[in-house]
Amino acid sequence: MNTPKRYLITAALPYANGLKHIGHLAGAYLPADIYVRYLKAQKRDVVFVCGSDEHGTAIPIQATKEGTTAQAIIDKYHPIIEQNFKDLGIEFDIYHRTSDPLHHETASAFFKDLEAKGDLETKTSEQYFDEATSTFLADRYIKGTCPNCSHPEAYGDQCEKCGKSLSPEELINPVSTLSGQAPIKKETTHWYLPLNKHEDFLRQWILNDHAKDWRAAVVGQCKSWIDGGLLPRAVTRDLDWGVKVPLASGAGKVLYVWFDAPIGYISATKQWALNNGKDWTPYWNDKETKLVHFIGKDNIVFHCIIFPIMLKLHGNILPENVAANEFMNLEGDKMSTSKGWSIEMDDFINKWIKKDNGGNGLADSLRFYLTAIAPESKDSEFTWKGFQDSVNGELVSIFANFVNRTWVLMHKLCKGKVPAIHIEFLDDEDQAILISVKESKEKITELLEQYKFREAQFEVINLARLGNQYMQKKEPWILAKNMETDPTAQAKIDNTMHACLQLCANLAILINPFLPFTAKKMCYMMKVVDRMLEWENAGGFNLLKVGYSLRPPELLFRKIEDEEIEAELAQLKSNLNAKKTTMDNITPAAGPSDAKDKGLKPEIVFDDFGKIDLRVGTIIDAKKVEKADKLLQLEVDLGTEKRTILSGIAMHFDPAAIIGKQVVVVANLAPRTMRGVESKGMILMAEDANGKLYFVQPSEAIAPGSTIS
């Protein structure tokens, strides 16, 4: 195996707009931490960086809604998230933040460099400006008609109908979603990163060079993006929250958050170097550095396509691997903080670790289960019952129990000291256990190098299992009863207990990357310093010196009780209901999954209403539109004419069942073409809190074409 000169490990920057849940933990931070702890035990040169991502439009928008400032939001969540990681044993070398001046400086310089080299393109255009709020409008806060397909609900950055990336100025009839007013045009210049120019590079680098050593889902996702055709992407925005564009012509502009955030890995490395009197440059520039990103699958495109292009242009090294995990579900459903269906790291810490009967052991219990079910190759599922079974059945019964019975017997039969070895009584089983330890270490090392953390952890437990089997065969407690008749009994007991103790020391080393608090506790019981945990010591059978007296046994973990699991399940359900009730009260018209604000729209005058021509119509025919899941093609009788109208209600109604129904039609709506069929008008529908649709219709049948006012 070719050992790199140094490592740089990153874990996805958490967005500092709220608490993070255990799905985030299992997806990126925990595997990264395990890998780093292993590398450090190997005495490799490694830096582990992370930090809060504090820019982007979402944070100032959230601030406005909550009546506070963007700064206040990040200042609230940054320290909480940082502390949560510490409490769970995620040990970054630095947890930085993108609001830090050093980051602004770094990101500015990065941008300047690409700009100076001519790697960015500029495009001056008239962009939309909302006079009501006197700001340029973020792409996603403008809606309008797509120039490509005439879809009227296209966002400023992309049309959802035809899938084209758009610039906001391409939209027809744009409307600010902030004020509801038509924005005016103002001239502005933006910088673009031409992703399309680097397709060949990406094809070679990902689809050839890393087709085999990267995870299937990662390569597959990238292939999908590359084959779909890449487009230039704007890297600046007209906004005042973020890293200022460092050019005179860029006044009032900031770097787009996706451009600025990954540079946060670099500024974090710089800050770490400053704090520790080191040089940061080789970590990002030297080819002998191995860079690995740990992320969730939602981040694949940024870490595999966009950021590598930036790094390449800037002259930095590229990631050796992007270890993206799938998602972790919770009790049968997707985790979602907004729906209340999640377990926040903060909640777990407060309810388990910081309780009277809690402690760091419980942090390790969580780490253990999350690693045991890590979504390395497919989505996995966290269940409280599974947590209980895994902790009680494997961690406590196999691992902790072996340590405990070893300690108890050692104190009972060997006076609390590491017994001597009596070579004349060593047998095949003693040899076998020694070999098993060495083999185990090799296997675990290999698995860790391949990012197979779930399996690696399983192997550690398996080694403890072997310990139990070994002890069972030797039965030192039986020998102890024959002490008077068998003069060799004590020597045999000594040999067995010596082996068990050395095995425990090995277990401490091997479990350390996964369960650092536990390894530390074992060191305390063994009265050894942390240096014993260095990886090279594993496999040895001389870790504890003969005659050394050890501390009395302490339980490493406690069992998880049924009542605790039931309480958590009940809590989860009540969270869900509470959130649902809140949402229903605030936005009675919103469906449960609809996060958009459906409060009242801005006031209009009567003339505005008068522009809408509403008519009663009768559905005379209905059929599904081909190649569209949700569209129904309706023929509607409006008295004077018959119209073709498309409506996105196929999921709710059977075409045959709605023929003959009377409906309300917006008769003077501009025609739209969807899926190749022109729709002339719109059917009014009512939607309840569950997303169910109802026709709006006259209370009694009346003549088609009747007007409504």
Next chain:
RNA sequence: GGCGAGGUAGCUCAGUUGGUUAGAGCACAGGAUUCAUAACCCUGAGGUCCCGGGUUCAAAUCCCGGUCUCGCUACCA
């Protein structure tokens, strides 16, 4: 609809470039034991490898078609 990833024991998952009788851990059943947090140890039961075709001496594995789940995307005026 397009793309990506999956479908293997009751549950959670392994199965390397096709190669004997498809594996592990939980859970379950029986036995043994008592040093240990009712833990450990031994034994056992269990599967149409989603379905259907094809290639091959040989398919969980490769190819084609279908189906279901998840994600991205499109579609919901």
